[in-house]
Amino acid sequence: MARWDPGAEERLRKAALELYAAHGYDAVTVNQIAEHAGLTRRSYFRYFPDKREVLFAGSERLAPAVVEAIRAVDPAVAPWPAVLQAAEVIGAQLAEIAQNSDVRRAVIAASPELQERERTKLAAVTDALRGGLEERGLSTEDAALIAEVGSAVFQNAFSRWIDGGGQQTFRSCLDAVVGSLRGELFQLDD
Amino acid sequence: MARWDPGAEERLRKAALELYAAHGYDAVTVNQIAEHAGLTRRSYFRYFPDKREVLFAGSERLAPAVVEAIRAVDPAVAPWPAVLQAAEVIGAQLAEIAQNSDVRRAVIAASPELQERERTKLAAVTDALRGGLEERGLSTEDAALIAEVGSAVFQNAFSRWIDGGGQQTFRSCLDAVVGSLRGELFQLDD
Numbered sequence: 001m002a003r004w005d006p007g008a009e010e011r012l013r014k015a016a017l018e019l020y021a022a023h024g025y026d027a028v029t030v031n032q033i034a035e036h037a038g039l040t041r042r043s044y045f046r047y048f049p050d051k052r053e054v055l056f057a058g059s060e061r062l063a064p065a066v067v068e069a070i071r072a073v074d075p076a077v078a079p080w081p082a083v084l085q086a087a088e089v090i091g092a093q094l095a096e097i098a099q100n101s102d103v104r105r106a107v108i109a110a111s112p113e114l115q116e117r118e119r120t121k122l123a124a125v126t127d128a129l130r131g132g133l134e135e136r137g138l139s140t141e142d143a144a145l146i147a148e149v150g151s152a153v154f155q156n157a158f159s160r161w162i163d164g165g166g167q168q169t170f171r172s173c174l175d176a177v178v179g180s181l182r183g184e185l186f187q188l189d190d
Numbered sequence: 191m192a193r194w195d196p197g198a199e200e201r202l203r204k205a206a207l208e209l210y211a212a213h214g215y216d217a218v219t220v221n222q223i224a225e226h227a228g229l230t231r232r233s234y235f236r237y238f239p240d241k242r243e244v245l246f247a248g249s250e251r252l253a254p255a256v257v258e259a260i261r262a263v264d265p266a267v268a269p270w271p272a273v274l275q276a277a278e279v280i281g282a283q284l285a286e287i288a289q290n291s292d293v294r295r296a297v298i299a300a301s302p303e304l305q306e307r308e309r310t311k312l313a314a315v316t317d318a319l320r321g322g323l324e325e326r327g328l329s330t331e332d333a334a335l336i337a338e339v340g341s342a343v344f345q346n347a348f349s350r351w352i353d354g355g356g357q358q359t360f361r362s363c364l365d366a367v368v369g370s371l372r373g374e375l376f377q378l379d380d
Contacts, residue, residue, distance in 0.1 A: 080374045119309045142370050145346040152338030160331060180332050184270045
């Protein structure tokens with residue numbers, strides 16, 4: 001096998017998802033993933049440090065992307081509309097590259113260890129957003145509040161996007177969530 | 191030392207907080223905590239399974255308490271006002287029994303391991319709230335959204351209560367957070 005195999009990383013991810021979905025995360029080994037992808041164990045470890053990170057590869061780029069997206073919004077825009085603009089940008093980027101998000105979500109939901117990792121990742125993103133909101137002049141307390149709510153809105157919109165099989169735009173899912181929030185929290189018609 | 195020592199558990203908690211705050215969570219041992227509390231290592235393990243859980247004792251009661259509080263709200267009340275009523279009840283109970291919350295918060299904020307444990311605990315509470323909202327007729331998606339927002343609002347209010355040194359009522363902190371949310375999200379004056 002050639003050392004340089006441009007499709008290897010993606011094949012490993014796909015193989016891992018398939019096996020985790022079929023047999024459960026705990027029951028699958030790195031050897032099985034590598035074999036299922038037609039690669040060696042050694043190749044696997046060239047791309048991922050362990051059997052968990054194959055599900056989270058690239059996630060370390062999310063927090064910096066959020067900071068960049070919120071900084072790119074006109075400083076004259078108020079904090080919450082700025083959060084929604086940044087969410088739309090990030091959501092559209094994720095929707096573009098996301099594959100098998102429904103399978104990934106189900107695999108994570110079935111494993112406390114993976115849920116913990118997912119929460120840690122999301123906390124880093126929320127923290128990045130909090131920093132971005134402080135830069136826009138919010139107090140520490142309000143920045144924390146709006147970042148938490150913004151993070152919840154984003155996750156909920158992305159989950160609705162997955163539910164819709166990726167057929168809707170991320171923007172329409174985000175609009176639906178904001179509409180729910182207005183209706184439920186403040187009995188405002190949209 | 192008598193086997194039955196009614197103040198032992200509380201002394202151990204206080205000793206752990208003092209030592210964690212002074213030396214950092216990682217640097218402190220169970221032996222040191224026990225000694226600082228005037229107790230033996232064996233006594234320590236009668237109350238807590240490890241050096242982490244001394245910080246989270248009782249937290250397993252929070253999710254059932256949330257379910258109980260939301261079920262106690264008149265079924266005619268809409269979901270979000272019901273969340274706020276439940277939050278007020280739970281917050282007042284916590285404010286009553288909370289001790290050294292500011293020290294505990296600082297100790298947790300300084301340790302990734304403890305933050306992870308805290309997030310897991312909060313996720314269980316959010317999940318309980320989600321279930322309570324589904325019982326009140328919200329769709330799965332809206333229940334998840336409102337539970338996440340409710341959880342963020344509660345945490346933020348409790349953090350403000352700690353910041354105020356416990357001098358304000360929890361209710362006034364909750365009102366301040368809801369006011370911020372209305373103002374920031376929907377530019378509504380309170």
